[in-house]
Amino acid sequence: MKMVKKHTGVMLCVAISLSLAACGPQESSSEKTSSKGSELVVWEDKEKSIGIKDAVAEFEKEHDVKVKVVEKPYAQQIEDLRMDGPAGTGPDVLTMPGDQIGTAVTEGLIKELNVEKDVRSLYTDASIQSQMVDQKLYGLPKAVETTVLFYNKDLISEDELPQTLEEWYDYSKKTADGSKFGFLALFDQIYYAQSVMGGYGGYIFGKDKDGNDDPSDLGINNEGAVKGAELIQKFYQDGLFPAGIVGEQGINVLESLFTEGKAAAIISGPWNVEAFSKAGIDYGITKLPKLENGKNMSSFIGVKSYNVSAFSKHAELAQELAVFLANEKNSKKRYEQTKEVPAVQSLASDKAIMKSEAARAVTEQSRYSEQTPNIPEMNEIWTPADSALQTIATGKASPKKALDQAAETAKGQMKAKHSGK
Numbered sequence: 001m002k003m004v005k006k007h008t009g010v011m012l013c014v015a016i017s018l019s020l021a022a023c024g025p026q027e028s029s030s031e032k033t034s035s036k037g038s039e040l041v042v043w044e045d046k047e048k049s050i051g052i053k054d055a056v057a058e059f060e061k062e063h064d065v066k067v068k069v070v071e072k073p074y075a076q077q078i079e080d081l082r083m084d085g086p087a088g089t090g091p092d093v094l095t096m097p098g099d100q101i102g103t104a105v106t107e108g109l110i111k112e113l114n115v116e117k118d119v120r121s122l123y124t125d126a127s128i129q130s131q132m133v134d135q136k137l138y139g140l141p142k143a144v145e146t147t148v149l150f151y152n153k154d155l156i157s158e159d160e161l162p163q164t165l166e167e168w169y170d171y172s173k174k175t176a177d178g179s180k181f182g183f184l185a186l187f188d189q190i191y192y193a194q195s196v197m198g199g200y201g202g203y204i205f206g207k208d209k210d211g212n213d214d215p216s217d218l219g220i221n222n223e224g225a226v227k228g229a230e231l232i233q234k235f236y237q238d239g240l241f242p243a244g245i246v247g248e249q250g251i252n253v254l255e256s257l258f259t260e261g262k263a264a265a266i267i268s269g270p271w272n273v274e275a276f277s278k279a280g281i282d283y284g285i286t287k288l289p290k291l292e293n294g295k296n297m298s299s300f301i302g303v304k305s306y307n308v309s310a311f312s313k314h315a316e317l318a319q320e321l322a323v324f325l326a327n328e329k330n331s332k333k334r335y336e337q338t339k340e341v342p343a344v345q346s347l348a349s350d351k352a353i354m355k356s357e358a359a360r361a362v363t364e365q366s367r368y369s370e371q372t373p374n375i376p377e378m379n380e381i382w383t384p385a386d387s388a389l390q391t392i393a394t395g396k397a398s399p400k401k402a403l404d405q406a407a408e409t410a411k412g413q414m415k416a417k418h419s420g421k
Helices: 014-023 049-063 074-087 098-106 125-129 165-175 190-200 223-237 250-259 270-278 315-325 328-338 345-349 357-368 376-380 382-393 399-418
Strands: 039-044 066-071 093-097 140-145 148-152 181-184 205-207 213-218 263-268 283-286 299-308 369-371
Touching (some): 039 049, 039 074, 098 376, 125 140, 125 369, 223 399, 250 270, 283 357, 357 369
Parallel strands (some): 039 093
16 A cells, blocks of 8 residues: 555544444344345455455355455545445445554444454454454454565665665765655655654554553654654755655655666555566665664554445355455465465465565564554544644754644644544
8 A cells, every 4th residue: 555644544523423323234133144145345455356356256156145346445445435335335345454443433334343263363463453442353454564665776785775764864965966866755744754753762642551542642742753853854954855755746756766766765665566566676675774773663564454344234244254355365365466465473474475575574574563553533643743744844843843733733633523432
């Protein structure tokens, strides 16, 4: 997924939440009839349906049902479900990012899954936790991703790679000339900037006594976050990052510079493996570098999941399908077709999968990663934090002033929209 995470920050409306929760159908005993001849609709991610083609055919044969697969951008599926679910034109099974789970549960959009412990235990702890709300399970992980470092082997060899972000700064000072660049990243977005800020002690939410995200403890403007943002600002102020990678078009500019051979290294994710290969770039992939304090740059763990719509007329069958699609065998098949790293624990050491440099890099970076908060309050973080980082990148405000303003805005929005929970 191209992680421009702002589009996942859906505004939570209490009125919509109540109405959707009310109209989410409950399957009565009279509805639990034979599934024979039924049709299930699955919303799969764009260009990823090939990964479940064989599994779907097998499920259809075993259950004597029809499964229709529709491709939609997975980060936008929850938005479509809000309209299509109540209208009866939505999916039975959809796929979504882990950070949207809390909002979907609050709005009554997805059903709790009742699966055995042996099913839950298939997946890595971080991936299954992304599907939990109040100790209840609402989805099954199908893929995990983190940001990693891509480097152009024609411009820099593996042996020459700087080991810390500060060393990348020094490298860029020597190589950036306004048309060609050393290291680039979308540090005007919290999704990427948290890799630096988090390494110095910044955080989104603290934890309560039970280990859950605590929205009353906001760390986006603490001392560590400010220190990380000060380092980020240096890359922009000293001309090491082009002005074009700030703002909504930044991701396109960054990727173009890399595919055109004008950037030695960039932070991106496994979603770009195929695109960069098609561009003919001889690239390598590795974990993110360390910081001068000795800590590795952190990253958010992104989890894609299969979830059952609260509006499904065949909820039990839909759950069976979600379990089937996400099992070990089909997760491996899906990887072979899509190259998305599966969330199944046993596959983390699968020799066939670990042959992939991208899979190895994601697996290693995951050791330094943090779960993307999935509580609804996270929706109030993305935009204020991104706005602050853009003012930092353009030099319109000091890191402390910008982050203090972001924290104040986020707290105000959380109080206005979530204090009644």
